[in-house]
Amino acid sequence: MMTKHNPFRCARTTLMTLVASVSVSLALTANAASLPTAEINTTGLAITDDTVTVGILHSLTGTMAISETGAQEAEKLAIKQINDMGGILGRKIEIIQEDGASDWPTFAEKSRKLLVRDKVAAVFGCWTSASRKAALPVFEKENGLLYYPTFYEGLEQSKNVIYTGQEATQQILDGLNWVAKEKKAKTYYLIGSDYIWPRTSMKIARKHIENVLGGKVVGEQYKPLGDTQFGSVINKIRLKKPDVIYAAVVGGSNVAWFKQLKAAGITSKKQTLLTISVTEDEVLGIGGENLEGFYSIMKYFQSQDNENNKAFVAAFKEMWGEDSVIGDVTQAAYLGPWLWKAAVEKAGSFDVDKVVEASETGEIELTTAPEGYVKLHPNHHLWSVARVGRWNKDGQATVVYESELIEPDPFPAGYQ
């Protein structure tokens, strides 16, 4: 097959470019010859001799745009870096981006468009569990491949999804162990926004507190999404005097919750607070001064001090601006394209079935991940480390605790 390269056009440019492009074109031809498109793509995906097309599907508009912006920026950075290294199997990655518009049916519709019309080889996308649940049937029916970046409630494992965030037990259990040991916590107050992720997470947390740690849950509260009035809830918490407030409030409510907590005089001096819903992204809205001294459990913090992370943060800032911050999900999204690259190269093919098979060997690992070392488990989730970070006034966290590498367990026995 012919490559897209046109020698007549090159003739018009300088000699240097001519030489360069001929050699590039030779390299591509060589690759295409050793790995013919017909062999590495038997299912009719959008792959040519020098390009492979993938989809990015996040909300660019609507409420979720706040959170999903970072994820799609990280995915683009990873893809750019992969392309700079020569692409995957000699093919440069091209992106088709669609907007999920914070609307779950739209995620399903755009997934279908990407898989059926554009025939993309993989999709990096979704953020909320609701959007993933909406898109999932489409990916399973059309046999697509989705890399999903968010930490989530677990209880799911699809052949067509690779989960690059941590599932609930990887995030929750070690954080609770830490607070029980370190802060001698006995009584807990659980508060979250009212939807599936906080409710499932709290269920797991409650079982762990009551059955494993021998502690007591003195209150459990859910607020409607978007609610910004926490006065009454704060008074209720005050009445119960818990050792630890365990919080999973999200979105605009999250900001109101922390601002009002501070205004009510509940600060880290008097109260230990552990949250599973605050990353560097959220701090931007909440303000470091309102969070100072409180703790987050995540698997990644921007301040992590290792070579991988320093390079990643520098590259991210160079591409998206000096002021950008990187949260847990942004980092997990960054892993998606790299994990896909590793699996495709192991499979020697872009076919979804073969890529999935390669992913399930348990041998796909990244030593260059900003969070440290990650490995893909045959159950499609990542082995990951739980980290507790204490927030500082400047909006960055100091990591105060790191767990061992935790095996992902999306269906935890005794916690359902």
Next chain:
Amino acid sequence: MLGGYTYGELGSILAMQGFAGFSLFSVLLLMALGLAIIFGQMGVINMAHGEFMAAGAYTTYLIATLTEQYFPAFMPYYFVFAIVVAFFVAGALGYLAEFALIRHLYKRPLDTLLATWGLSLIMQQSYRSIFGAREVSPTLPEWLLGSYQPTDTIDIPLNGMFVLVLTAVVTFAVFYLMFKSRWGLRVRATTQNRVMSGAVGINTNKVDRYTFALGCGIAGIAGAAFTTIASTGPTTGTLYIVDTFMVVVFGGAASLFGTIASAFSIAQAQSILEFFISGSMAKVYTLVTLVLILMFKPEGLFASKVRR
């Protein structure tokens, strides 16, 4: 005794809970005031009300950022200044919207609904393009952070007190303007009889435009004040718009006094219920009660004359 609590502790909780109710009341009232003026005096349902609030909030954020960078010494005082600017920015935007859009649709009230909704989408997308999709918060002056402690066990949030005082000031100013000034007289005259007002020499178009601008300006003040309790994003306005409508409709669409009474009863019901049952259920009960009352009293708590 009393489940392990002393009378002192329970008293403190009662005091703080009482304040939480008043605080919610002031928030609801401040949100609804601008909408009530526009809806009540002009019959226009402004679906973009929340976005005018966001305009005020973003103005505050901008001023805070600029102050922090160029005049750090001014930081403790900028907030008062920001509220005034927010009023004028949102008011100017409202003036513009009335001039370009609303005035062409006065005879078609349903179309104003659609047009202002479209306007709200345009404004949301503009905020997203200008300020980015992420939520922002201005750095607040020290005196707005933390709490006032009259005793060891009572913490009264300073930002809540600030919003309460601001709401009182704005409400009195609106009442003065509406019922004591020449301009208010003209507004009320136009509301009661547009043709007659025109005949006696009142420029009714001008009255409409300034009323609309005033309503939007007050929304701007509300937006500025709410940066102390929540954050600002492109879609922040949509968080408030439902509560705002609830207050205005429940209070009787055309009555400022009704708006106050309605904000008070909704806030107290909500905060008391929330203390005893879960947050989500408190909202459900409040809304169900509201719907039931409106079924028997469709014109709201206080009905008054509306321009036909």
